[in-house]
Amino acid sequence: MKSICLIGFMGSGKTTLGKELAKKLDAVFLDTDEEIIKWREMDIPEIFQLEGEKRFREYETEVLKGLPQKNTVIATGGGIIEAKMNRDILKNDFFTVYLKTSFEEIKQRLASNKNRPLWNQEMEKKEQLYDSRQYIYEECADQIIQTDDYSAERIVQMIMKSIVQQ
Ligand SMILES: Nc1ncnc2c1ncn2[C@@H]1O[C@H](COP(=O)(O)OP(=O)(O)OP(=O)(O)O)[C@@H](O)[C@H]1O
Numbered sequence: 001m002k003s004i005c006l007i008g009f010m011g012s013g014k015t016t017l018g019k020e021l022a023k024k025l026d027a028v029f030l031d032t033d034e035e036i037i038k039w040r041e042m043d044i045p046e047i048f049q050l051e052g053e054k055r056f057r058e059y060e061t062e063v064l065k066g067l068p069q070k071n072t073v074i075a076t077g078g079g080i081i082e083a084k085m086n087r088d089i090l091k092n093d094f095f096t097v098y099l100k101t102s103f104e105e106i107k108q109r110l111a112s113n114k115n116r117p118l119w120n121q122e123m124e125k126k127e128q129l130y131d132s133r134q135y136i137y138e139e140c141a142d143q144i145i146q147t148d149d150y151s152a153e154r155i156v157q158m159i160m161k162s163i164v165q166q
């Protein structure tokens with residue numbers, strides 16, 4: 001099986017669904033944020049604060065390049081699509097699923113967030129970031145799923161159905 005990359009804005013459900021999907025497929029689950037945290041031995045707010053967002057984006061590319069292209073389900077960081085090289089990798093090497101979620105829903109899901117530096121800014125800026133990324137996620141995706149009205153279980157089923165049809 002070609003590895004599956006889940007992309008989408010913070011709070012779209014990449015980690016939650018990725019773990020469930022990996023269980024169902026008996027595949028390995030990886031999370032690019034977690035891979036960076038292990039490698040750099042720092043959490044994400046620390047990396048942003050001490051090294052800056054630009055460096056964090058470089059780490060994302062390094063991690064993405066080294067991921068297994070078979071039998072793995074990968075939850076990606078919300079901004080993985082910012083770099084052109086990452087977009088090319090997502091399009092060419094993985095089955096990429098965009099978990100599309102409305103901004104209203106994301107606000108509810110991340111109401112008690114602490115660990116996402118780009119969520120800790122003014123609402124207007126977050127909405128601008130959300131708007132600016134929508135078409136980029138879409139451009140990279142083999143499958144787009146609107147997650148607002150579906151349970152995690154149902155979304156996992158939808159992804160499994162489209163893999164079988166591959
Ligand atoms: N389909 C869904 N319906 C309702 N709630 C959901 C759904 N998917 C995820 N959630 C909830 O939304 C929150 C954020 O989910 P999760 O951490 O999986 O998002 P993420 O895309 O991995 O975020 P990030 O990229 O910021 O790590 C969690 O509390 C999770 O339980």
Ligand SMILES: O=C(O)C1=C[C@@H](O)[C@@H](O)[C@H](O)C1
Pocket residue numbers: 009010033044076077078079080115116117118
């Ligand atoms: O949307 C983003 O740019 C980010 C999302 C998180 O998953 C982390 O990768 C980090 O906080 C940046």
